[in-house]
Amino acid sequence: MAQPNPTPFTYENTIYSNGLEDTRPPFPPHPHDWEPLAQSRLSADSFGYVHGSAGTGQTEANNRHAFTKWGIVPSRLVPSEYPDLRVTLFGEEYPYPIALAPVGVQRIFHRDGEAAVARAAAAESVPYIYSTAASTSVEDVAQASGDGKRWFQLYWPLNENNDITASLLQRAQNAGYKVLVVTLDTYILGWRPSDLGNAYNPFLRPDNIGVELGLTDPVYRRKFREKHGKEVEEDMGTAAREWAHTVFPGKSHGWEDLKFLKEHWKGPIVLKGIQSVRDAQLAVQHGMDGIVVSNHGGRQQDGGVGSLDVLPEIVDAVGEQIEVLFDSGVRCGADVVKALALGAKMVLIGRPYVYGLAMGGQAGVSHVVKCLLGDIDLSLHLSGVPSVRKEHLNRSILRELK
Numbered sequence: 220m221a222q223p224n225p226t227p228f229t230y231e232n233t234i235y236s237n238g239l240e241d242t243r244p245p246f247p248p249h250p251h252d253w254e255p256l257a258q259s260r261l262s263a264d265s266f267g268y269v270h271g272s273a274g275t276g277q278t279e280a281n282n283r284h285a286f287t288k289w290g291i292v293p294s295r296l297v298p299s300e301y302p303d304l305r306v307t308l309f310g311e312e313y314p315y316p317i318a319l320a321p322v323g324v325q326r327i328f329h330r331d332g333e334a335a336v337a338r339a340a341a342a343e344s345v346p347y348i349y350s351t352a353a354s355t356s357v358e359d360v361a362q363a364s365g366d367g368k369r370w371f372q373l374y375w376p377l378n379e380n381n382d383i384t385a386s387l388l389q390r391a392q393n394a395g396y397k398v399l400v401v402t403l404d405t406y407i408l409g410w411r412p413s414d415l416g417n418a419y420n421p422f423l424r425p426d427n428i429g430v431e432l433g434l435t436d437p438v439y440r441r442k443f444r445e446k447h448g449k450e451v452e453e454d455m456g457t458a459a460r461e462w463a464h465t466v467f468p469g470k471s472h473g474w475e476d477l478k479f480l481k482e483h484w485k486g487p488i489v490l491k492g493i494q495s496v497r498d499a500q501l502a503v504q505h506g507m508d509g510i511v512v513s514n515h516g517g518r519q520q521d522g523g524v525g526s527l528d529v530l531p532e533i534v535d536a537v538g539e540q541i542e543v544l545f546d547s548g549v550r551c552g553a554d555v556v557k558a559l560a561l562g563a564k565m566v567l568i569g570r571p572y573v574y575g576l577a578m579g580g581q582a583g584v585s586h587v588v589k590c591l592l593g594d595i596d597l598s599l600h601l602s603g604v605p606s607v608r609k610e611h612l613n614r615s616i617l618r619e620l621k
Contacts (some may be wrong), residue, residue: 223314226301226594228600246578246586250551250571253587256509257270257328257577264419265327269573271413274521282548285525289557290428290618294603297609299498302599303606304429304592308542308564309398309487309508313368316607319584320546320567321372321400321491323352324421328577334363336576339584341367343592346593348400348567351387354428356435364379370397372491373480374466375407381479383465386438388483398482400511404492407469409519422463425456433462473514477505489544494529495500496536499543509542516547527558531614534562554593559607571592585593 234244247256258266306316319340326332333355341364348361351374361369361607371391376384388399408418414420422429433439434451443451443458451458480488484566489509490502502510512530514523526547534543545563548553568591575587605611 221342221344223346226596227304227315227589228301228520228596229273230589230593231597236333241438244586246583247356248590250590253571253574253578257574260577261328263492264417264421265577267413267417267419267504268274268324268327268421269322269570269577271411272517272521273409273411273519276517277521278514278523278525279398279517279548281525282527283525283550285527285549286557288620289561290620291553291560291598291602292616292618293601294616297603297605299385299600299603299605302596302604303597303608306565306607311397313565314596315553317591317595318346318348318370318544318565318567318574319349319571319588321348321402322569322573323350324354325573326354326428327421328573329580329583331580332576333360335581336572336584337361337364337367337369339572339575339581339588340369342581345588346370346398349391349396350374351432352422352429354431356431357387357390357396357488358394358435361396364395369396370398370400370489371398372402375400375472376465377470377472378476378479381387382463383433383436383438383442384479385483386436387432388480389437392485393548398487398489398509399480400489400491401480402491402515404435404513404515404519405467405472406465406471409515410517410521422467423460425459427455427459430459430462432552433465434458439465474501477507481506487542489542491546492527493533494524496529496532496605499533499537499541503537507541509544510537510596511544511546511567513546513564513567527561530558530561530563538562552596552598555591555595556598556602556604556612557617560612560614562613 304315307314333353337347337360346368348370350372487508490507491511493499493510512526512528516560542564544565546567558566572584572587575583
């Protein structure tokens with residue numbers, strides 16, 4: 220992993236210095252500009268997939284609206300240096316309190332896909348969370364990541380395919396992924412009108428987009444061969460569809476099934492998709508190391524509560540017993556600051572970095588990460604907050620707006 224920039228705001232100094240030579244940044248710094256630029260460079264299918272949400276989009280709208288309910292109250296005459304952005308999570312120190320969320324099928328956004336994102340994450344010293352639905356193998360992404368921090372996200376096959384699950388976990392551990400992130404809210408794809416309108420489901424097509432992890436898995440390949448008498452390469456359409464059904468089986472696991480994951484993963488396990496105090500408490504009771512308060516960015520279920528709205532009550536209930544991470548609706552540095560102040564330990568970035576990937580591959584992702592980190596850095600510094608530690612960054616800096 221690259222040596223982190225101790226003062227990320229200096230990215231703006233670089234941009235201004237280049238401006239003295241009449242050189243503007245290759246990508247826009249404003250978060251509101253990333254989405255339309257990405258749209259201009261993507262097919263309708265690809266843009267609809269990343270931009271679209273479940274149903275009418277009410278959950279996504281609620282995610283965004285939740286951030287507007289809080290305002291940051293700055294303190295003055297705080298003679299501190301630039302903020303200390305370091306955070307300790309699962310006993311390991313990270314230079315910044317953000318990570319790149321698991322997003323699948325990244326090669327539909329840029330030809331270099333997951334490899335470009337992994338390289339950018341390593342270069343910018345933020346963790347990259349690899350998705351089960353990737354279009355690049357877990358080993359190839361690990362190679363691209365180098366010494367970068369990488370986590371593994373699991374779309375969880377049913378118990379009848381525990382041998383496949385064990386194989387995926389072993390491959391990820393062998394490839395240096397240290398944290399397991401188990402997505403609980405996507406055992407079947409939600410009702411997504413943007414994809415339906417384009418009649419587009421990337422997981423059903425006769426290629427490796429979204430299914431590469433399965434098509435390269437020795438256990439899945441063996442079972443496919445035994446069932447069909449041929450290799451996956453000889454019938455990519457069937458292989459892709461059957462793998463999609465394996466990881467999106469249409470039925471949820473139960474809490475008791477977490478025991479299997481604990482037996483097969485030697486490291487922290489994080490449950491992603493928690494939206495209620497009860498489920499957060501159950502995660503603690505079942506020995507999990509962390510949770511992600513998330514509704515999948517509004518992509519899975521319409522009419523849902525904004526994730527930031529439930530974050531404080533979940534933190535109050537379990538925050539001293541388990542690591543609480545946050546995702547859903549984050550678009551700028553102030554959003555990250557608010558989520559951290561409300562008790563999240565780390566914040567996952569989703570759509571913005573995918574738009575960066577569409578804008579310019581690895582360079583586009585790095586630009587988005589640098590902009591977000593610079594924004595976080597200055598938002599804290601100008602608010603008189605010297606670090607992201609709880610004694611400095613907490614609800615005392617926020618005002619709930621009427």
